[in-house]
Amino acid sequence: MDAEQLRENAHKMVDFIADYYKNIESLPVLSQVEPGYLRNLIPDSAPNNPELLQDVLDDIQAKIIPGVTNWQSPNYFAYYPSNSSIAGFLGEMLSGGLNIVGFSWVTSPAATELEMIVLDWLAKLLKLPEEFLSGGQGGGVIQGTASEAVLVVLLAARDKVLNRVGKTALEKLVVYTSDQTHSALQKACQIGGIHPENCRVLKTDASTDYALSPELLSETISHDIAVGLIPFFLCATVGTTSSSTVDPLRKLGKIAKTNGMWFHVDAAYAGSACVCPEYRHYIDGVEEADSFNMNAHKWFLTNFDCSALWVKDRNALIRSLSTNPEFLKNKASEANLVVDYKDWQIPLGRRFRSLKLWMVLRLYGSENLQCYIRNHIKLAAHFEGLVKQDQRFEVVTPRIFSLVCFRLLHPNKDEDNANQLNRKLLHDVNSTGKIFISHTVLSSEYILRFAVGAPLTEERHVNAAWKVLQDEASALLKNL
Numbered sequence: 001m002d003a004e005q006l007r008e009n010a011h012k013m014v015d016f017i018a019d020y021y022k023n024i025e026s027l028p029v030l031s032q033v034e035p036g037y038l039r040n041l042i043p044d045s046a047p048n049n050p051e052l053l054q055d056v057l058d059d060i061q062a063k064i065i066p067g068v069t070n071w072q073s074p075n076y077f078a079y080y081p082s083n084s085s086i087a088g089f090l091g092e093m094l095s096g097g098l099n100i101v102g103f104s105w106v107t108s109p110a111a112t113e114l115e116m117i118v119l120d121w122l123a124k125l126l127k128l129p130e131e132f133l134s135g136g137q138g139g140g141v142i143q144g145t146a147s148e149a150v151l152v153v154l155l156a157a158r159d160k161v162l163n164r165v166g167k168t169a170l171e172k173l174v175v176y177t178s179d180q181t182h183s184a185l186q187k188a189c190q191i192g193g194i195h196p197e198n199c200r201v202l203k204t205d206a207s208t209d210y211a212l213s214p215e216l217l218s219e220t221i222s223h224d225i226a227v228g229l230i231p232f233f234l235c236a237t238v239g240t241t242s243s244s245t246v247d248p249l250r251k252l253g254k255i256a257k258t259n260g261m262w263f264h265v266d267a268a269y270a271g272s273a274c275v276c277p278e279y280r281h282y283i284d285g286v287e288e289a290d291s292f293n294m295n296a297h298k299w300f301l302t303n304f305d306c307s308a309l310w311v312k313d314r315n316a317l318i319r320s321l322s323t324n325p326e327f328l329k330n331k332a333s334e335a336n337l338v339v340d341y342k343d344w345q346i347p348l349g350r351r352f353r354s355l356k357l358w359m360v361l362r363l364y365g366s367e368n369l370q371c372y373i374r375n376h377i378k379l380a381a382h383f384e385g386l387v388k389q390d391q392r393f394e395v396v397t398p399r400i401f402s403l404v405c406f407r408l409l410h411p412n413k414d415e416d417n418a419n420q421l422n423r424k425l426l427h428d429v430n431s432t433g434k435i436f437i438s439h440t441v442l443s444s445e446y447i448l449r450f451a452v453g454a455p456l457t458e459e460r461h462v463n464a465a466w467k468v469l470q471d472e473a474s475a476l477l478k479n480l
């Protein structure tokens with residue numbers, strides 16, 4: 001590594017990235033390439049001799065960028081956002097530059113200690129209960145994704161209950177969730193050896209705006225206990241993936257507690273909104289939770305990946321996930337003076353991810369972050385208003401955060417054809433390359449999702465997106 005060479009090349013790369021952002025609006029949001037497009041554009045083996053950075057950059061421009069879906073485009077409204085920011089990028093750059101591997105405290109004390117401090121900062125912004133802070137038995141850890149977060153807590157919960165009732169009871173353990181819970185939980189159950197028939201995916205419907213019903217949960221648990229099964233894990237969501245519903249945490253948490261279950265709250269997307277005092281009530285009841293997760297990389301200006309997980313009992317994680325091979329032994333760990341995050345996660349190696357979250361919190365400050373969230377919610381409300389003004393469309397579920405679920409009505413009120421119509425509208429709209437939205441299905445209805453949350457999105461982009469939707473809808477309806 002030659003420092004001067006690094007400086008020169010890194011400057012070129014920063015210029016390249018800055019130009020990408022300068023031109024991002026002119027790029028199709030959803031990549032329009034066909035499957036396998038790259039195979040013919042790239043040699044089929046690695047070069048023998050070094051190439052010039054400029055040649056690689058030219059290839060990136062000509063061959064890679066067309067195959068990129070531009071998540072940072074202001075016209076990106078699909079799934080949920082995955083934010084980048086200058087602060088997040090700088091932190092990511094520094095993390096890549098230092099390139100440490102902080103699995104144990106000793107391998108880079110600053111990496112562990114900064115992560116603990118910054119997650120305490122974020123926990124305080126979210127007004128999480130004291131037990132989630134690192135001063136006591138709990139604490140925060142940065143996982144790569146919400147999927148890893150739910151997996152590690154499920155493993156901790158599983159082992160906690162098995163220690164109590166005996167290892168042979170694995171077949172009897174039951175997980176509770178709703179049909180709106182992210183599929184990450186199902187994957188965690190598969191990995192965690194939970195019997196496939198023991199994952200209770202409780203039905204939701206429009207009567208509760210697709211929130212998990214505490215009554216249904218109670219009934220199901222009672223039935224399972226009566227037949228000798230062991231309820232052990234409940235996952236509730238604040239901001240479900242389909243429609244941003246909020247499950248009633250307090251009631252659900254009390255049921256979990258009464259039955260000695262682990263209660264996990266997945267606030268992967270909507271957790272960010274709860275740094276605003278006016279949205280904090282959506283996580284009321286989090287006091288009942290054993291673990292809480294939010295993805296700073298979704299809607300909190302922190303470049304991917306940065307999924308913040310807090311637990312009240314860190315020893316539960318450590319008991320499930322720790323290993324202590326000779327080659328990792330060191331004085332600080334053996335004296336039990338430090339946190340070794342390798343024991344809070346699946347992999348051994350881990351990046352210095354807290355740097356970017358620290359940069360985001362410091363370079364923007366909590367007031368700006370709150371304004372950032374509020375602005376997106378305001379833009380979503382604006383979009384919702386536009387949809388409501390057009391009789392041809394309907395808003396399908398109440399909008400809480402920055403997601404609007406809506407659909408085009410079929411002129412003959414024909415439900416089967418309404419689904420086809422909306423599927424076609426999604427395809428046509430995304431094929432323009434002007435915007436990118438995604439879909440879901442609720443109560444057998446094909447629904448369009450418009451999620452505001454890209455950092456560069458302004459009102460003019462929302463208005464332009466609505467125009468694209470209206471124009472494509474008019475064309476479709478004309479040809480019916």
Ligand code: PLP
Pocket residue numbers: 080144145146147148182184237239240241266267268269295307
């Ligand atoms: N939970 C919720 C509510 C989500 O919306 C998502 C993704 O959108 C996930 C979990 C999975 O996130 P990740 O990709 O971080 O695993």
